[in-house]
Amino acid sequence: MEMVIWSLMVLLGGVGLVVPTLDYLKGTKVSPYLALLATALAIPLVGSLIGRSGTLFDGTIRVSPLATYLALVATVGAFLVTVASMVQARNWSTSPSLYSLLLLALLGVYFVLYVNDASVLVAAWALVAVASYVLVGIRKDEDSLEATAKYALMGVASSSLLIFGIALVLGVIRTSTFQVLNSVPLGVRTTLLLGILMLVAAFGFKLGVVPFHGWLPDVYGGAHPLIVSFVAGVIKLISIGAFLRVLQPLIPAVADEWFIIMAFLSVITMFYGNLAALVQRNVQRMMAYSSIAQAGYFLIAFAALAYADSRSVALQGIGLHVTTYVLAKVGIFVGLAYFARKGFDLTLEGLSGVGRKLPLSGTFMAILVLSLMGMPPLLGFWSKFMYIFYSVMNVAPWLAFLGIVNSGISVGYYAQVIRYLFFADPPEREVREVESDLEVYVLTVTAVLTVLLGLGLVDALVAALS
Amino acid sequence: MEYAFLTWQIPYIGAILALLLNRAGKARDVIAMLAIFGAAVASTFTLQEVLASEEAIHISYPWIKSLGVTFGVYVDSLAAVMALIVAWLSFLIAVYSLKYMEGDPGLTRYWFFFDFFVGSMLLLILADNLVLMFLGWEGTGLASYALIGHWYTDEDERCVGDIGRKALGVPMWFPPSHSGLRAIVFTRLGDVGFIAGIGAIYYFTHTFSIPQIAHMVGEWAGPLAHAGLLFPFLLIFSLGAFAKSAQFPFHEWLVTAMTGPTSVSALIHAATMVKAGVYFLLRFSPIFVLAAHEIPAAEPQVHAFFTTVALIGGFTAFFMATQALVSRELKLILAFSTASQLGYMFLALGAAGLITEFPMGFLAGFSHLMSHAIFKAALFLVAGAVIHVVHSRYIDDMGGLWRAMKWSFLAMSLAALSLMGVPPFMGFWTKDTIIEVAKESGVFLGYLFGVVTAGLTAFYSTRMVIRTFLYEKSENVIHAEEHHHLHEAHPLMLIPYLTLALISLLVGLVWPVYGPQILGVMVSNVLGIHEEFHPHVELNLGLLVTSLSMVFGGILVAVGLYYTAGGRRALKSMRENPVGRALHDFLYDRWYINSIYYIVIVGGFAWLSRVIYRYFDSLIVDGFYHRFIPWLTEKLSVLGFKYFETEVIDETYHDRIVRLFRAFGSYVRRLQTGLINQYLVTFFIGLLIVLFLLLWVG
Amino acid sequence: MEAAWFLYVSAILFAIGIYGLLTRRNMIRMLLSAEIIFNAALLAFLSLASLDAGYGPVGGAIVVIAISLSAAEVGVIVSIAIMMFRMRRALDVYELRKFKG
Incomplete structure (x- = not known):
């Protein structure tokens, strides 16, 4: 297994570092192909770790099936974004850096997912965080300036909290390796809680948990949709990975408090995200708020991690919902980037009748939106209703109920998107899908996977998770 | 024979065929209609089968094993008769639509959702478990949305009211x-x-x-x-x-x-x-x-x-x-x-x-x-x-x-x-x-x-x-x-x-x-x-x-x-x-119920966000920016830090924030002001609130 | 009890940093405030690590890694500030409010 990790480091790190040098110095245009190759090769490499577990590198890295699964989802997401970028970013002056950052960030995501030691966490977190600030600002226009400034300034505050949190937590557990903590002496309990809270803020910042969400609508809603598809679809996995790897072992010692924090945050996050999305007219921004709402659903599952009898369902739910989420967000934002490239404005009115002009991508987009909405039998229905909400049924049925109510609210805006895509008059100009539109393939893959996984492969996924 | 499965599957197949035969014109319409006919015939056989056997027909295959969701039909006399009514009525309506909808530009969409609608309805009738039933249930909702x-x-003549x-x-x-x-x-x-x-x-x-x-x-x-x-x-x-x-x-x-x-x-x-x-x-x-x-x-x-x-x-x-x-x-x-x-x-x-x-x-x-x-x-x-x-x-x-x-x-x-x-x-x-x-x-x-x-x-x-x-x-x-x-x-x-x-x-x-x-x-x-x-x-x-x-x-x-x-x-x-x-x-005016809904729900939503905004405004903007910060700065400057902070009590600065907040349109959206500082205020105040919550319950 | 004093200092630095971060509107000043918070965190880390035999050496290593994290972040934010100054001739973050609501 060490070999696999080494290969990934060489592959992604190596290509990632070489790409810009080569292209900027020699003036070649090989970076997209190299990046595509690297992400494509990473899929089987990560895949070879499926079902394996063990610690590597003197216990700093720990491989487990769930982490491998998340890593695989991230890799697929990154691959799809790379495919879409071949068309989207073709004419960007900064495109070699884009590919370099994609690969390096992906490598950082792996390390966060597999992290087992505080030093690796800090290093990997730094890699991903810094790469994502630059990615958001890579277009160097006014919009990305605003987005990246907000992202980076808030990010600095959150990484300080990360250091604070790690300091406090390590001070209690007295080792830098994350391991299961069943109880703590009463004297340091408050210290541990404070540390956990700071880590929740730091990780929740990336996930878009209210009240740490301020940057998210402006970044997801303002940056270039292609970049957002990567930031929302792939980079967000680090916070889920960090929750699972860093915080989950500490939960047994503070189960009740953990549940209260998570339940509280999930309720305000869901309501904030869904209510704010309701009033949006810009679809990209609406989807940004929908990301916040989805973060709230994840928090429900995190809350369910507090107790032993709900933990296994919650873990499966997180794994499944990550799949739903990554497929949907990568697909939707790539789709929005595609519509924008075809000259559509990304407001609801601007997208009027897109589904009629671009039938394939419109339909797939609708499928992905329906999956987020939780329409059976798409994947989102199973992951959201049957796993995430069900996981807290034992411990707090009211939380599951609030979740269901929220997904009821969310219909209000998801239905709006579909309504404008299909039930509105398209503009009078000539727009067609052509074979060289790589974004359509990305949409196809994500939508078809969403349907197929929903139609019966859920079982296979659950098997891969446990 | 598993007629019960066929009963709901044929319309779905018809729906897909209607999509595939997008350009086939009349043939598409007839095939879509025939799919409903097929369902009607299958439902008749299903009823016959149910009547012949003493017990309800229950066939199921495993589907999502980890949840115990099955893929099956449960047909008792209720389901069989219901399916029969639905299928045959839908068939007659489909025949009618052949002529009625003639020349409509959106016929592929029409027939796709028509068949999808009937299939979903039959599925919800015949399903042997709640998840499958819910699937059909949602399917009818989706199809009705599209067809309505x-x-x-x-155009005005298509409206109601x-x-x-x-x-x-x-x-x-x-x-x-x-x-x-x-x-x-x-x-x-x-x-x-x-x-x-x-x-x-x-x-x-x-x-x-x-x-x-x-x-x-x-x-x-x-x-x-x-x-x-x-x-x-x-x-x-x-x-x-x-x-x-x-x-x-x-x-x-x-x-x-x-x-x-x-x-x-x-x-x-x-x-x-x-x-x-x-x-x-x-x-x-x-x-x-x-x-x-x-x-x-x-x-x-x-x-x-x-x-x-x-x-x-x-x-x-x-x-x-x-x-x-x-x-x-x-x-x-x-x-x-x-x-x-x-x-x-x-x-x-x-x-x-x-x-x-x-x-x-x-x-x-x-x-x-x-x-x-x-x-x-x-x-x-x-x-x-x-x-x-x-x-x-x-x-x-x-x-x-x-x-x-x-x-x-x-x-x-x-x-x-x-x-x-x-x-x-x-x-x-x-x-x-x-x-x-x-x-x-x-x-x-x-x-x-x-x-x-x-x-x-x-x-x-x-x-x-x-x-x-x-x-x-x-x-x-x-x-x-x-x-x-x-x-x-x-x-x-x-x-x-x-x-x-x-x-x-x-x-x-x-x-x-x-x-x-x-x-x-x-x-x-x-x-x-x-x-x-x-x-x-x-x-x-x-x-x-x-x-x-x-x-x-x-x-x-x-x-x-x-x-x-x-x-x-x-x-x-x-x-x-x-x-x-x-x-x-x-x-x-329908007992004014519609108006009341719009006034109460839509108006209530606006009222709620106004209230939220008001507290947000008075606590954070007023309290924090206008009272707390000036107060703090004043105290600090008394302590001799005056040269350290020269521009904090700056009228235009405050006026601008207030104007900024007032200028924003929708009330809920005011929470997202676009100001990094405010995001950070939310960040840290939120953190404090959670901390107090913890201390309070712990 | 020496470590406790360092923790107090760290807390004071933290408060100063947050105050600055919330009230300043110049991007560079915000960055400096954020750096104060960051250094408060590092100070806390080192003092907790040296509290007694625990994760002392590792703690030191982590702090070194964290300093490189902060260096990278400073680099990015400074370049963002440069980009902003080129575009707007100003560093006032209040100018950045096209996205809202």
Whole structure:
């Protein structure tokens, strides 16, 4: 297994570092192909770790099936974004850096997912965080300036909290390796809680948990949709990975408090995200708020991690919902980037009748939106209703109920998107899908996977998770 | 043979074929129609199979093993008969659509969703577990959304309601795309309850299988009943049914759903969608009754539930019928009438749970569903043909059409007589049983509503027939006549509705003889009904006199108003009288319920966000930026840090923040100010709040 | 008890940093405030790590890694500031409010 990790480091790190040098110095245009190759090769490499577990590198890295699964989802997401970028970013002056950052960030995501030691966490977190600030600002226009400034300034505050949190937590557990903590002496309990809270803020910042969400609508809603598809679809996995790897072992010692924090945050996050999305007219921004709402659903599952009898369902739910989420967000934002490239404005009115002009991508987009909405039998229905909400049924049925109510609210805006895509008059100009539109393939893959996984492969996924 | 699977799968296949044959024109339409025919044939075989075997057919395959979700069908006599009605009616409507929708630009979409709709409905009927049923349930919702909004270009003539009319300041006309949205939002509201109920049942029984749930009734109803939660649980679980079947207070979506093509209205009202809610109750009320029998603690709560159902049903019946009295749009009258008739069915099922012979009430609801499906489909199809001919949806633009459209007139009269409940039509027998059951149940208010509504129904049905086909010709009709536009409907359209109208009469004629047999088939092996029940058709003389006098009273009043000089004078004076005017507006604007919804919900939302904003504004902006920071800075500067902070107490700085906050549009959105500093304030204050929460609970 | 004093200092630095971060509107000043918070965190880390035999050496290593994290972040934010100054001739973050609501 060490070999696999080494290969990934060489592959992604190596290509990632070489790409810009080569292209900027020699003036070649090989970076997209190299990046595509690297992400494509990473899929089987990560895949070879499926079902394996063990610690590597003197216990700093720990491989487990769930982490491998998340890593695989991230890799697929990154691959799809790379495919879409071949068309989207073709004419960007900064495109070699884009590919370099994609690969390096992906490598950082792996390390966060597999992290087992505080030093690796800090290093990997730094890699991903810094790469994502630059990615958001890579277009160097006014919009990305605003987005990246907000992202980076808030990010600095959150990484300080990360250091604070790690300091406090390590001070209690007295080792830098994350391991299961069943109880703590009463004297340091408050210290541990404070540390956990700071880590929740730091990780929740990336996930878009209210009240740490301020940057998210402006970044997801303002940056270039292609970049957002990567930031929302792939980079967000680090916070889920960090929750699972860093915080989950500490939960047994503070189960009740953990549940209260998570339940509280999930309720305000869901309501904030869904209510704010309701009033949006810009679809990209609406989807940004929908990301916040989805973060709230994840928090429900995190809350369910507090107790032993709900933990296994919650873990499966997180794994499944990550799949739903990554497929949907990568697909939707790539789709929005595609519509924008075809000259559509990304407001609801601007997208009027897109589904009629671009039938394939419109339909797939609708499928992905329906999956987020939780329409059976798409994947989102199973992951959201049957796993995430069900996981807290034992411990707090009211939380599951609030979740269901929220997904009821969310219909209000998801239905709006579909309504404008299909039930509105398209503009009078000539727009067609052509074979060289790589974004359509990305949409196809994500939508078809969403349907197929929903139609019966859920079982296979659950098997891969446990 | 697994006909039951085929029954719901064939329409789905038809839907896919319709998509694939996008450019095939007529062939696509015919194939899509034939798919429905295939489903109808398969449903017939399914029924035969069920009747041949003593027991219900239950075939299931594992699907999602980790959750125990199966992929299967459960066909008892309820499901089989229901599927038969739905499939054959849909077939007739499909035949009608072939002609009616001819030349529409969105035909592929139409046929795709049409077949998808029928397939989903059949799936929800035949599914053996709640998840699969929910799948079909959501499928019907999605398809109805698409079909109601079919004419999404929102031309005025496609709208429902009078353009420009407002009630309490809220617009009362609805373009198709808006109506579609209303349909999905209103019904999804109820689905929240449905899915919460599924979750709760799964939590107790660890199964989604419907027969298992009936079998293990004690395991889920028991704990709920002992906790006193069974009554709210049943209400929440049935919320989806109330919303789907447009019962008060969820009725609004059905009214505006009239923006779809008329064939779609017929489909929604007669065969699919709204019947799903009634089917839900038919499927689960025997199980609820079982719970009351098995668990003593559950009995009062189940009773309370059924009483609620009966009252809501009765009230909806009455409430919607009153609105039909004054409506000017032909399809709208029919829509009100559907919701009203659905109210009857809910009344029957609610009453069924309260009487000793549950199957009797069950059959009353079920048979009325059947007869309503038949006559309402006929009425809608006629309405479609008429609207097509006169190019107007208002009855003011009709009148005197009977000479030009004799067969249509015949069909509508027959169907309307059935709707009114005039003997010996089918509607008479089924409605009469409902009123009888309602009387027996002891829910007097429900019974009263039932009887009064019978009179109202007779009145508005008669008025509808008179204003459409008889009475004096309107200018519009005269104009059409001069240009030779008036003509009988095309046979492809005419035959379906004429058939339905005749069925409604013929079945009614033979009902005293064959009725018990038909009812016997329907109740022969229904899940959850264990006791032997031998249905019989008999007439309770006292009741008969009451209901018939109401019916004929209604007819006479209508005829009198339109055909006697005194009646016309009365009509005229009623229109001019301020009280009459107010009453008319009250009914015409649907008891202002729609306006109240918009004012309370939409306005309430704005109010809430305003309140949130106000606190946000006064606490964070005022408190933090205007009080706390200046105060802090002042203190700090007193301490000698003045040179450190020179620009904090800066008037323009504060003014600007305040202006900035005030300038933002929507109130909720003010939370997202665009200012990094404010995001950070939220960040850290949020952190503090969570910390205090922790310290407080810890 | 020496470590406790360092923790107090760290808390004071933290408060100063947050105050600055919330009230300043110049991007560079915000960055400096954020750096103060960051250094408060590092100070806390080192003092907790040296509290007694626990994760002392590892703690030191982590702090070194964290300093490189902060260096990278400073680099990015400074380049963002340069980009902003080029475009707007100003570093006022209040100018960045096209996205809102």
